[in-house]
Amino acid sequence: MSRMQYGSDYKNIPTYSTESGNVTEVLPDLCTYTNKIVNLHMVGHPDAQDFVLVDAGLTNSAEAIIKVVEDRFGEGARPGAIVLTHGHFDHVGSIIELIEHWDVPVYAHKLELPYLTGRTPYPDPDPTVEGGMMAKMSSIYPKEPVDLAENVHPLPADGTVPYLPEFEWIHTPGHSDGHVSFYRASDGTLIVGDAFVTVQQDSLYKTMVQKKEIHGPPVYFTNDWEAAKASVEKLASIEPETAVFGHGKALKGEELREGLNTLAENFDEVAKPSHGRYIDDEK
Numbered sequence: 199m200s201r202m203q204y205g206s207d208y209k210n211i212p213t214y215s216t217e218s219g220n221v222t223e224v225l226p227d228l229c230t231y232t233n234k235i236v237n238l239h240m241v242g243h244p245d246a247q248d249f250v251l252v253d254a255g256l257t258n259s260a261e262a263i264i265k266v267v268e269d270r271f272g273e274g275a276r277p278g279a280i281v282l283t284h285g286h287f288d289h290v291g292s293i294i295e296l297i298e299h300w301d302v303p304v305y306a307h308k309l310e311l312p313y314l315t316g317r318t319p320y321p322d323p324d325p326t327v328e329g330g331m332m333a334k335m336s337s338i339y340p341k342e343p344v345d346l347a348e349n350v351h352p353l354p355a356d357g358t359v360p361y362l363p364e365f366e367w368i369h370t371p372g373h374s375d376g377h378v379s380f381y382r383a384s385d386g387t388l389i390v391g392d393a394f395v396t397v398q399q400d401s402l403y404k405t406m407v408q409k410k411e412i413h414g415p416p417v418y419f420t421n422d423w424e425a426a427k428a429s430v431e432k433l434a435s436i437e438p439e440t441a442v443f444g445h446g447k448a449l450k451g452e453e454l455r456e457g458l459n460t461l462a463e464n465f466d467e468v469a470k471p472s473h474g475r476y477i478d479d480e481k
């Protein structure tokens with residue numbers, strides 16, 4: 199096995215959240231673990247054979263993640279796979295320890311693979327966008343790619359998701375090139391990732407209280423706002439019943455669909471920053 203390594207700039211970053219360590223069962227077979235500022239999702243019934251972990255949390259969180267998984271699925275339980283919505287540092291922070299502990303494959307969109315195999319750094323986070331402390335702090339956020347070597351594989355081209363037969367993946371780029379969401383049509387369950395979120399990450403206050411509201415993708419990493427808008431429109435059009443996110447609380451029913459439609463219809467005004475590196479670049 200070739201050596202895996204995190205990006206050279208990975209480090210503990212200061213986090214501000216009052217909800218560290220929370221586990222929320224959103225559906226009988228969908229459970230969210232809030233790892234300080236980011237969510238991971240366990241998909242699968244606690245007594246089923248197979249389950250999947252969606253995303254892999256912050257740096258130095260593997261022990262906590264393994265404990266949460268074993269609390270739910272039993273001692274020694276291991277997922278069939280880890281699937282990634284995308285490869286930003288806050289979604290892959292503990293993935294190497296998890297791969298080594300469980301010996302599991304990782305799947306991500308093929309356009310995200312350069313960022314997961316040590317080849318391409320993410321574009322610089324944009325600290326010039328408005329949005330207060332969190333955006334200003336973003337210049338210290340890691341952007342160098344993790345290298346998962348041969349442990350990461352492209353999601354199947356036919357839209358299926360390994361170990362999750364009822365789900366399909368939907369390409370929702372904009373926040374990152376290979377960003378995906380996962381959808382189960384039978385009950386309208388949507389695992390959004392960071393295509394839109396329910397906590398306004400660029401506001402320190404709202405991140406601290408994890409206020410529930412629909413917002414566009416975290417501004418400081420999003421580098422293609424037209425694609426991000428199209429992705430929100432795509433997700434609004436499927437009219438999901440339940441949604442979980444990379445950041446913020448789950449939403450259901452009318453509150454979800456209305457909020458998502460409002461975001462899609464007003465995306466340029468409410469989600470897209472009025473200035474910033476990736477706004478000026480478009481012109």
Ligand SMILES: [Zn+2]
Nearest residue numbers: 286373392419
């Ligand atoms: Zn992200």
Ligand SMILES: [Zn+2]
Nearest residue numbers: 286288392444
């Ligand atoms: Zn994120």
